[in-house]
Each structure stands twice: as structure tokens, then as C-alpha cells.
Amino acid sequence: MSYLEYHAKSTPRGLRKILYLNWPLTLLLASVAGVGFLMLYSVAGGSFSPWAEPQFKRFLLGMSVMLVVAMVPIWFWRNISILAYLISVVLLLAVEFFGTVGMGAQRWIDLGFMRLQPSELMKITSVMLLAAYYDWLPPERSSRPLWVLLPVLMILFPTFLVLRQPDLGTSILLMAAGGGVMFLAGVHWAYFAAVIAAAVGVVTAVFQSRGSDWQLLKDYQYRRIDTFLDPSQDPLGAGYHITQSKIALGSGGWSGRGYMQGTQSRLNFLPEKHTDFIFTTLAEEFGFIGGITLLSLYILIIVFCVATALAARDRFSSLVTLGVAITFFLFFAVNMSMVMGLAPVVGVPLPLVSYGGSAMLVLLAAFGLVQSANIHRPR
Amino acid sequence: MKRNSQELEGAHRKLSRRALLLGGLQLGFAGALAARMRYLQVDQADQFRLLAEENRINIRLLAPARGEIFDRNGLSLAQNSPSYRIILVPEDAGDVEQVIAKLSQLITLPPEDIERARTEISRNRPFLPITLADQLNWEDISKVAVNAPALPGITPEVGLTRLYPQKDDFAHVVGYVGPVSDYDLSKLEAPDPILRIPRFQIGKVGFEAKREDKLRGTAGAKRIEVNAGGRVMRELDRREGEPGADMQLTVDADLQNYTQARLGTESAAVVVVDCDTGDLRAIASAPSFDPNLFVRGISVADYSLLTEDPYRPLANKTVQGTYPPGSTFKMVTVMAALEEGLIGPGETVWCPGHLEVSGRRFHCWKRAGHGHVDLNTSLKQSCDVYYYDLAIKVGIDKISAMANRLGLGIRHDLPMSAVASGLAPNREWKSRVRGQDWLVGDTVNASIGQGFILASPLQLAVMTARLATGRSIAPRLIKSIDGVEQPSGAGESLDLNENNLRMVRRGMYSVSNDRRGTGYRSRIIAEGMRMGGKSGTSQVRNITAAERAAGVISNKDLPWERRDHALYVCFAPFDKPKYAISVIVEHGGGGSKAAAPIARDVMLQALYDGTPPLEAYPKGDRSRIKAQQERLERERIKRAQNQDSDRA
Structure with missing residues (x-):
């Protein structure tokens, strides 16, 4: 009987659980989503369709999912982690065979009422499985090679599947989040040093392999890297995204052009203005102040997650909460770096703001786990 | 698996430590993001804002309305029609x-x-x-x-x-516009961006081309907001262009129409100069063409029809065409001699029908000779030998200088295409251009306007006006630009001896009014309207000795292109010259026969500012003239109707 189960009786029960929801976190999530509706309304030229309204419906659905997940005791989620992980892997494999081709990559399964992106689901279930694994694994064994290899495989297998789609952004997220959980679980830092050294080697190999028969990335990915390094090379071609994004962002200035006054997004200079590049619209219309505000909201969410994790009394709760926080952080950090020209354009949405159903639902479900950890903390 | 709580506590502390470490890293990264945001949005905001404007705003040029062209009475010659x-x-x-x-x-x-x-x-x-x-x-x-x-x-x-309502009649004066070609652009160093407007028209030929600078106007612009695809979203603002300047020409459309009609299908040219101002009252070249064809883009068939016509309708014969002036040049030779004091009063020259110069025989047009010839008779009867003799005494350089003073061999600055400078040769010219010495025979040829001498109808009209007034008349085509009167071409005195001028004018008077004058048949009998004139017949071929022995073939037996050019210059009224006219009928035969009647008819039309009364004509001509007037009037009405239907 674990420590958690021992104290199960002291956790809130029934509807009382609602009182123990992390309300500040819920409000923060709602306000970030609110920023999203605002921006989707604006990029549609002052219209609820085609983006703001469906996004709002998905948000309501997502909030309900979060509440349901939150009400269910955290140990239940720990117990089904492996099942959730396996389902995700099966879905990823299904995408491999039955996926709908969209945007040049096989990422979706059409469920009829929505398109499910299993790679989104994978981000959470892999974190759950890792957390459960380290909850189960005695801490003193966590740095032993065999016990390190197992979670590494848990991470790399889905990463490999996602990379095959191909979805570089999600692959990086999966690896980074998984690595983060392993680090938190106490795996010896020497492993991480080794991985970083290996990563440097891989990057070198990736560049060295370019143009040869065993080229590791697709040509468009190389071009994205090239134009990331020097966007001015081809401002109307491959560098277009980054150049236009920076123009829109920079022209926002201190306080922005005003809501619905952004010319660059309105006139379609911005690519993917409602999805990956929605931050530029925000930054153009609300300026530096708007951008910093959103960034602060994100940081606050992370802070509340970390606080929840530190207060938790069992490893699963801590690890899953921090894993969700890391995933969330990676989402917005990579997205913002990308639109500000600090990272290659890899196709990572701005969490809770970018238009997209799977990401929103999965993220809110993940925050449901955080809420559940908070509610079912022994007091 | 049972764990002791100490171990768990340790693991938990480690987790908390690492969580805080990671949290700190995340915070640091967020700080970096914020710094980057600040750099882009605050430090570099101005630069990006500029780039954004460039992205967004496109400038489209607006074509200005081209300046319109009117005749001296305000009749439209070139207009912009929808x-x-x-x-x-x-x-x-x-x-x-x-x-x-x-x-x-x-x-x-x-x-x-x-x-x-x-x-x-x-x-x-x-x-x-x-x-x-x-x-x-x-x-x-x-x-x-x-x-x-x-x-x-x-x-x-x-x-x-562009629409040219006067069609053929002003084709050579006004020219025409057409779409900008790559060739046009290649000629310009820094082409006005306006030229890139699709279907923009620029002057291609004639006045339209020469005054393109004034007629074109300046482009307006509208600023439009475009999206990334170039689609126009909305117009932000608009600045209309400056329309081109309106031009009023000195040409009198009625006279021009009459002249073109009078020339009909002849290959001919007429220039009417106002002796007071140098205004070109009419400047007609026949046959002509419809400039509207070129505005729309002429079809290959129509174009080859124009280029293959032996009468060269595309050529503006009034200023581009240069011809040996023939006997109309004799006034120049005689003026040169008079100014040198080489002709004493009553002095005569014996004309036996030819003159032997350095072993070569130069013939007078009259084989039998004119006998004793004085200045007046020499002009009246156009005796050649008189001028051979005179020219040898004066020398070519003096003759050439006089020709220049009278407006020959120099280029008159007119806003028309390819204005020719003609040629009034001298010794220096021949050695420079031909690398040969000037021969006496060249002088003899030049004395009667043959040989190297070339003059355009415009130059001959100017020469006549200068003789008639003694002033340095300069031809003027633009009366006013946007209502601003242009300087007159009245000119200064030529500093020629008035007595000498009078003698030459008397000779020209005799040509037209003396029973034995070459232009007598085409005289004006209305008092106060009488003209002074001079006919000219210039050879376009050499008559060899053998030919001459066999008997010179008369013009009408020759193929058209080998016949003589017919010329006539005149001014009227004799006492107070108002107009000077030159006429050339290409390969028309004798000047007195082919050119003089046209000159007279145009002169009367100009003097009366409309159809002249039959009383102005000699009695014997009146019935023929009446028929001609009626025919031209019918044609005029027919054309006017055509124009109206075109415009509708």
C-alpha cells in the first residue's frame, strides 16, 4: 500500500472536490483561452466564424473534460497510465496506416465529429507513463542503466512514430518532456550530459549528411533550418514565414496598432495566422505590452503547476504535474521562439490560443490531471 | 514494493530541488523571450513598421489626360475621347x-x-x-x-x-500617338514610370512626338492597400495627375482642309506662311493617311498599303522632302549679285540658248535663247543663261551665304518629325563632304537651283516670305501653349538693300502679271490681291548630249518617277504681302503648269479666308474654277458628314 493510498481517506470526496480545484489555475487557463478567442475573432476580420466559435465550443468541451479528469482520483490515472500509453501508440500506428493526409503530413484520424491528432495525446500519455514508472520504481534504482534504458525506449518509440509523420516539432516536444520527467525523477545527471553530447553529434551528423544518400531530414526541413539561420536569403520563398512574422511583430511596437487594426495579418501577409503564427497577430495588435501579458499568464500557469507539484505527497502526482508543466512550457517557448525568429519553424501551436481541437482538448485533459493531483492530495 | 519513508523523503527532496532548478531554467528562458520581444517590438519597432507599410501599400499610377491640340480658331485637331x-x-x-x-x-x-x-x-x-x-x-x-x-x-x-477628328488632313502636322513599345523604352535612359501604365499612349510621330514633354502631363497616383497576394483591398488616397498642356497651332484648319482637298491624289506639298508672324497657316502634304489607324494599332495590310505606295503618304513632304528648287532659286542668285553690286541698272545679258563654260555647254530651257535679257525679263521668262553668267561672276560662296540668309540650307526649328535642313552648298562643303574641288560647272548648276542644291517646301516658303518682307521670317507652328502666346516669328530686318529687294519683287510680279510671265496663266486679277511669284521646274535626271540631239522627250511621255518636279513660290498681296506660299508637285512636269494654279487657288482661299469670288480669277478660267470649287465643296460636305458619323 502506497503512501498515497494510505492517506486516501483524508482526501476530499464527492462534490466537495470542486472546492479543492486549483481555482487560480482554472482562471488562468480560461483567460489564456480568452486571449485566443479574441485573436481568432480578430484574424477572421471581426467574425466568430470560422475560428473563434468552434474554438470556444472546443474550449467548453475541454473544460468539461478537465473537470471530469479532475474529479477522478489521481491513483486511477496512475493505474491506467500504461493502458493510456498503449492506446496512444496504437492510434499513432493507426495514423501510419489510415491517417488523413493534411498539410503534407499524416497526422490525423478522422473520428467523424473531430479530427484526432494522436501525437497530441501521446505528449500526455507518455508523461503519465513515465510518472507512473518512476512512482513504481524505487528511487535508488532510477539511475541504473537498465532502468534508464526502459523509459528511454518508452520515449523514443512514439517519438520515432511521430517523426515518421513527419512532425519534427512534436518529436522534439516528446523527447524534451520525457527527458524532463526523467531528470525530475532523479536520473543521474551524467546521462543527460551524455545525451547532450550525443545530440551535438547528431546535429553535426544531420548537417553532414545533407545531400548525401543517407540524408536524415527532408529537404524542406533543411530549408527551414537554412532560412532560420539567414531568413534574408529568400524572403519571398522559404524565409517568408519568419520575415513576415518578424515584420508583423516588430511593427506592433510598444502598445500595438490596436485591436483589429493589425494590417499584416489582416492582409494575409502572415502565414498560418490563426494557428502557429497567431502570436504575431497578438503582438502586432497589442504590442509589447500584449505579448508580455500573455507570456506572464503562461509563466503563472507554470508557477501554479510547480507549486502543486511541490505540495504533492506522492511521486506520481509531482511528476505528472511537472511533466504537464514542462510540456506546456515547451509548447509556448518553442512557438514564441519560432515566431520571433529564435528557432526554426517546426509547427508547434501556441497552447490554448492557436486554433486547433486536439491540442486544446489534450492540454485541458492534462490540466485535469494536475487538478486531480491537487484535489486528491492528502490534507 | 515496500519503501521506507526516509528513502522516499530523500527522493522527494531531490525532486523538489530539480523541479526548482527546471523552473528556474524555464523562467530564464521566458526572460530571454521577453528580451527578444522587447528587442523586436521596442528597439527595432520603427524599422519593422516601415517594412510593414511597404508590405501593405502599393502605389498605382494614374494616367493624366493628354493635352489637346487645336487649330488657330480653336477647332479640335487631337482630342481625348472616351x-x-x-x-x-x-x-x-x-x-x-x-x-x-x-x-x-x-x-x-x-x-x-x-x-x-x-x-x-x-x-x-x-x-x-x-x-x-x-x-x-x-x-x-x-x-x-x-x-x-x-x-x-x-x-x-x-x-x-486619342482621336484625330480631322483625320488625313492633319496627319502630317499633328502626327499620332501609339502604345509605348519596348523600343521607345530602350531609347530612354530613365523612362518616366508613367510609361509602364498598360496601354499608355505616347506621341510617336510629328507634333505629338516632338512636344511629348508638354502634352503628356504628369502622372497622378493612388495608394492602395494590397494583401500578400497582390489583391487590392481598398484605395487609401488618390492624387490626380496634371493634365498635359493644351496646344493651339498656327494652322488654319479650313485652309488646311482646302489645301489637302485641292492637292487631292497628287504627290505634292504646300506651305503657307504668314508674312507678318511666320505662322504656318497651312502645311499640307499629299497624299495623306488617317492617323487614327495608328492609335488603334494599324493592321499589317493597311500599313504595307501605306509603305508601298509610290506617292509615299507617310512622308511629310513639306519639311522632310528636299528637292532641287530649280528656278525658284533664281531669286537667291540674283539677290547675291545685286548685294555685291554686280548688276548695273539696265544691264543685259545675251542669251543664245546656251552658255559655254570650261568646255561644257550649259543649256537654257529655251533652246532658241532669249536674246538680250535684263533682270526683270530673266525672272519673268526664267532665262537660265542670265543666271549662269551672273553666278560665275558672284561665286558660289556668296550665293550659298545668301541662300542661308533667305532660309535655305538651314534647319528651321519646328516641332515636326525629321525637319530637313536641305543643302545650300559652298566650296568648303564640297571639299569636306565629297573630297573634291568646287568646279565652275557646279556654280552654273547651282545658279538655277539644280546640282547639289536641295530645299524643302517649308524653306522655299520661308525664302519667299523673307524676300517679300525683307525680314528674317521664322516659321511658327505653335500659337499658344495653355493659352500662353508663343513668340512671333516676325524676325529682324535681313539688312538687304531695299532697292535690290524691290527689283527682285518686281521681277516676281512680272512672272505672275506680265503677259509673257511664266505664271501669267495662274494670276490673280483682283486689285490689291495681285501676287508676285516664280515658277520652277527641277530635273530629276540628267539630259545627256545624245538625248538632247535626239530631241528632249517631253514630260508626259516619261514614266512618272522620271518626270520633272513642278514648283511655284509666290506672295500676295504684292503691295503689302500677307502670305507666302510654296508648292511642289512631285514629278508634276512644268512648274507654271502644275504648281502655279494650286498656289494661286490656295493663295486666294487664304486671302479671302474662305471660298474666293470668281471675279478674282482671270475671265477665261472662271467656268473651270467654278466647277472645281463646286466639286471641292461637295467633297468637303461629304467628309464633314463622315466625321460626324464617326464621332457618333
Whole structure:
């Protein structure tokens, strides 16, 4: 009987659980989503369709999912982690065979009422499985090679599947989040040093392999890297995204052009203005102040997650909460770096703001786990 | 698995430590993001804002209205008339082929236009408008407008195009405009961006080309907001261009029309100069062509018809054409001699019909000779030997200098295409250009306007005006620009001895009014309107000794292109010269026969400012003249009707 189960009786029960929801976190999530509706309304030229309204419906659905997940005791989620992980892997494999081709990559399964992106689901279930694994694994064994290899495989297998789609952004997220959980679980830092050294080697190999028969990335990915390094090379071609994004962002200035006054997004200079590049619209219309505000909201969410994790009394709760926080952080950090020209354009949405159903639902479900950890903390 | 709580506590502390470490890293990264945001949005905001404006705003030029051209009485010679065209936006049309098919049922679309449109459609983005049909009339455009609901993506549009209501009569004066060609652009170092406006028209030939700078105006501009695809979202503001300057010419359209009509199908040219101001009252070159053909883009068939015509309708013979002036040059020779004091009063020269110069025999046109010839008779009867003799005494350099003073061999600055400078040769010219010494025989030839001497009808008219007034008359074509009167061409005194001028003028008077004068048959008998004139017949071939022995073939037995040019210059009224006229009929035969009647008719028309009374003509001519006047009047009415129907 674990420590958690021992104290199960002291956790809130029934509807009382609602009182123990992390309300500040819920409000923060709602306000970030609110920023999203605002921006989707604006990029549609002052219209609820085609983006703001469906996004709002998905948000309501997502909030309900979060509440349901939150009400269910955290140990239940720990117990089904492996099942959730396996389902995700099966879905990823299904995408491999039955996926709908969209945007040049096989990422979706059409469920009829929505398109499910299993790679989104994978981000959470892999974190759950890792957390459960380290909850189960005695801490003193966590740095032993065999016990390190197992979670590494848990991470790399889905990463490999996602990379095959191909979805570089999600692959990086999966690896980074998984690595983060392993680090938190106490795996010896020497492993991480080794991985970083290996990563440097891989990057070198990736560049060295370019143009040869065993080229590791697709040509468009190389071009994205090239134009990331020097966007001015081809401002109307491959560098277009980054150049236009920076123009829109920079022209926002201190306080922005005003809501619905952004010319660059309105006139379609911005690519993917409602999805990956929605931050530029925000930054153009609300300026530096708007951008910093959103960034602060994100940081606050992370802070509340970390606080929840530190207060938790069992490893699963801590690890899953921090894993969700890391995933969330990676989402917005990579997205913002990308639109500000600090990272290659890899196709990572701005969490809770970018238009997209799977990401929103999965993220809110993940925050449901955080809420559940908070509610079912022994007091 | 049972764990002791100590171990768990340790693991938990480690987790908390690492969580805080990671949290700190995340915070640091967020700080970096914020710094980057600040760099882009605050430090570099101005630069990016500029780039954003450039992204967003496109400037489109607006074609200015071209300056209009009027005759001296305000009659329109070149105007901007609305022209209708049909614009197709493929994106709005949906099924483009179907729309084109429907449209061809309504109006006739030339297959080549449709083909061109199809290529444009396939090449352009679907929201960019393309011109489907151009230069449509009101009737066609109405049909399209009425059926607009059935023709998605089709819009009728109105633009301005150049129209020359006077058609052929002013083709050589005004010239014409046409679309800007790559060749036009290549000639310019820094072409005005306005020239890149699709279907912009610029002056190609004649006045339109020479005064392009003033007529064109300056472009307006509109700033439009475009999206990344180049689609126009809205117009931000608009600044209309400056229209080109309106030009009033010195030409009198009525006189010009009459002159062109009088020349008919002859290959001929007439220049009428106002002796007071140098105004070109008429400057007609026949045959002519319709400049409107060129505005629309002339068809190959029409164009080759014009270029292959031996009468060269495209050439502006008044200023481009240079001809040996023949006997009309004799005034120059005699003026040179008079100014040198080489002709004593009553002095005569014996004309036996020829003159032997350095072993070569130069003939007078009259084989029997004129006997004793004085100055007056020499002009009146156009005795050649008199001038051979005179020229040898004066020398070519003096003659050439006099020719220049009288306006020959120099280029008159007129805003017309290819204004020729003609040639009044001297010793220096021959050694420079030909590398040969000047021979006495050259002087002899030059004395009667043959040999190297070349003059355009314009120059001959100017020469006549200068002789008639003694002033340095300069031809003037532009009366006013935008209402501002241009300087007159009245000129300074030529500093010629008035007595000498009077002697020459008396001679010219005799040509026209003395029973034995060469121009007597084409005289004016109305008192106060009498003219002074001089005929000229210039050879375009050498008559060899053998030919002469066999008997010179008369002009009418020769093929057209080998016949003599007929020339006549005159001024009137004799006492107070108002107009000076030169006429050349290419290969027309004798000047007194072919050119003088035209000169007289045009002169009377100018003097009376309309159809002259028959009383101005000699009695014997009146019935013929009456018939001619009636015929020309009928033609005039017919043309006026045609013009009206064109405009409707």
C-alpha cells in the first residue's frame, strides 16, 4: 500500500472536490483561452466564424473534460497510465496506416465529429507513463542503466512514430518532456550530459549528411533550418514565414496598432495566422505590452503547476504535474521562439490560443490531471 | 514494493530541488523571450513598421489626360475621347470559357484577342483583371452592360484614347500617338514610370512626338492597400495627375482642309506662311493617311498599303522632302549679285540658248535663247543663261551665304518629325563632304537651283516670305501653349538693300502679271490681291548630249518617277504681302503648269479666308474654277458628314 493510498481517506470526496480545484489555475487557463478567442475573432476580420466559435465550443468541451479528469482520483490515472500509453501508440500506428493526409503530413484520424491528432495525446500519455514508472520504481534504482534504458525506449518509440509523420516539432516536444520527467525523477545527471553530447553529434551528423544518400531530414526541413539561420536569403520563398512574422511583430511596437487594426495579418501577409503564427497577430495588435501579458499568464500557469507539484505527497502526482508543466512550457517557448525568429519553424501551436481541437482538448485533459493531483492530495 | 519513508523523503527532496532548478531554467528562458520581444517590438519597432507599410501599400499610377491640340480658331485637331473596353476578372467569372462564349454571341470578338486573353488568364493570378476587348463603340458596350447579370466577372470600363477628328488632313502636322513599345523604352535612359501604365499612349510621330514633354502631363497616383497576394483591398488616397498642356497651332484648319482637298491624289506639298508672324497657316502634304489607324494599332495590310505606295503618304513632304528648287532659286542668285553690286541698272545679258563654260555647254530651257535679257525679263521668262553668267561672276560662296540668309540650307526649328535642313552648298562643303574641288560647272548648276542644291517646301516658303518682307521670317507652328502666346516669328530686318529687294519683287510680279510671265496663266486679277511669284521646274535626271540631239522627250511621255518636279513660290498681296506660299508637285512636269494654279487657288482661299469670288480669277478660267470649287465643296460636305458619323 502506497503512501498515497494510505492517506486516501483524508482526501476530499464527492462534490466537495470542486472546492479543492486549483481555482487560480482554472482562471488562468480560461483567460489564456480568452486571449485566443479574441485573436481568432480578430484574424477572421471581426467574425466568430470560422475560428473563434468552434474554438470556444472546443474550449467548453475541454473544460468539461478537465473537470471530469479532475474529479477522478489521481491513483486511477496512475493505474491506467500504461493502458493510456498503449492506446496512444496504437492510434499513432493507426495514423501510419489510415491517417488523413493534411498539410503534407499524416497526422490525423478522422473520428467523424473531430479530427484526432494522436501525437497530441501521446505528449500526455507518455508523461503519465513515465510518472507512473518512476512512482513504481524505487528511487535508488532510477539511475541504473537498465532502468534508464526502459523509459528511454518508452520515449523514443512514439517519438520515432511521430517523426515518421513527419512532425519534427512534436518529436522534439516528446523527447524534451520525457527527458524532463526523467531528470525530475532523479536520473543521474551524467546521462543527460551524455545525451547532450550525443545530440551535438547528431546535429553535426544531420548537417553532414545533407545531400548525401543517407540524408536524415527532408529537404524542406533543411530549408527551414537554412532560412532560420539567414531568413534574408529568400524572403519571398522559404524565409517568408519568419520575415513576415518578424515584420508583423516588430511593427506592433510598444502598445500595438490596436485591436483589429493589425494590417499584416489582416492582409494575409502572415502565414498560418490563426494557428502557429497567431502570436504575431497578438503582438502586432497589442504590442509589447500584449505579448508580455500573455507570456506572464503562461509563466503563472507554470508557477501554479510547480507549486502543486511541490505540495504533492506522492511521486506520481509531482511528476505528472511537472511533466504537464514542462510540456506546456515547451509548447509556448518553442512557438514564441519560432515566431520571433529564435528557432526554426517546426509547427508547434501556441497552447490554448492557436486554433486547433486536439491540442486544446489534450492540454485541458492534462490540466485535469494536475487538478486531480491537487484535489486528491492528502490534507 | 515496500519503501521506507526516509528513502522516499530523500527522493522527494531531490525532486523538489530539480523541479526548482527546471523552473528556474524555464523562467530564464521566458526572460530571454521577453528580451527578444522587447528587442523586436521596442528597439527595432520603427524599422519593422516601415517594412510593414511597404508590405501593405502599393502605389498605382494614374494616367493624366493628354493635352489637346487645336487649330488657330480653336477647332479640335487631337482630342481625348472616351474609349470603352471590357475587363474580365477570371476569378469572378467562374467558367471563363463559357463567359467568353456568351460574350462572343453579343459582340464580335476577334479570335486573336480571345487567344491573347487566354494566355493572359493562364499566366496571371485569377483576381487580376485582364482586357478582353478594347476600342469598342457605344452600341457594343451597351449590349454588354444590359446583359451584365449573365456575364459574371465582366465589367465595361471607360478610358481615354486619342482621336484625330480631322483625320488625313492633319496627319502630317499633328502626327499620332501609339502604345509605348519596348523600343521607345530602350531609347530612354530613365523612362518616366508613367510609361509602364498598360496601354499608355505616347506621341510617336510629328507634333505629338516632338512636344511629348508638354502634352503628356504628369502622372497622378493612388495608394492602395494590397494583401500578400497582390489583391487590392481598398484605395487609401488618390492624387490626380496634371493634365498635359493644351496646344493651339498656327494652322488654319479650313485652309488646311482646302489645301489637302485641292492637292487631292497628287504627290505634292504646300506651305503657307504668314508674312507678318511666320505662322504656318497651312502645311499640307499629299497624299495623306488617317492617323487614327495608328492609335488603334494599324493592321499589317493597311500599313504595307501605306509603305508601298509610290506617292509615299507617310512622308511629310513639306519639311522632310528636299528637292532641287530649280528656278525658284533664281531669286537667291540674283539677290547675291545685286548685294555685291554686280548688276548695273539696265544691264543685259545675251542669251543664245546656251552658255559655254570650261568646255561644257550649259543649256537654257529655251533652246532658241532669249536674246538680250535684263533682270526683270530673266525672272519673268526664267532665262537660265542670265543666271549662269551672273553666278560665275558672284561665286558660289556668296550665293550659298545668301541662300542661308533667305532660309535655305538651314534647319528651321519646328516641332515636326525629321525637319530637313536641305543643302545650300559652298566650296568648303564640297571639299569636306565629297573630297573634291568646287568646279565652275557646279556654280552654273547651282545658279538655277539644280546640282547639289536641295530645299524643302517649308524653306522655299520661308525664302519667299523673307524676300517679300525683307525680314528674317521664322516659321511658327505653335500659337499658344495653355493659352500662353508663343513668340512671333516676325524676325529682324535681313539688312538687304531695299532697292535690290524691290527689283527682285518686281521681277516676281512680272512672272505672275506680265503677259509673257511664266505664271501669267495662274494670276490673280483682283486689285490689291495681285501676287508676285516664280515658277520652277527641277530635273530629276540628267539630259545627256545624245538625248538632247535626239530631241528632249517631253514630260508626259516619261514614266512618272522620271518626270520633272513642278514648283511655284509666290506672295500676295504684292503691295503689302500677307502670305507666302510654296508648292511642289512631285514629278508634276512644268512648274507654271502644275504648281502655279494650286498656289494661286490656295493663295486666294487664304486671302479671302474662305471660298474666293470668281471675279478674282482671270475671265477665261472662271467656268473651270467654278466647277472645281463646286466639286471641292461637295467633297468637303461629304467628309464633314463622315466625321460626324464617326464621332457618333
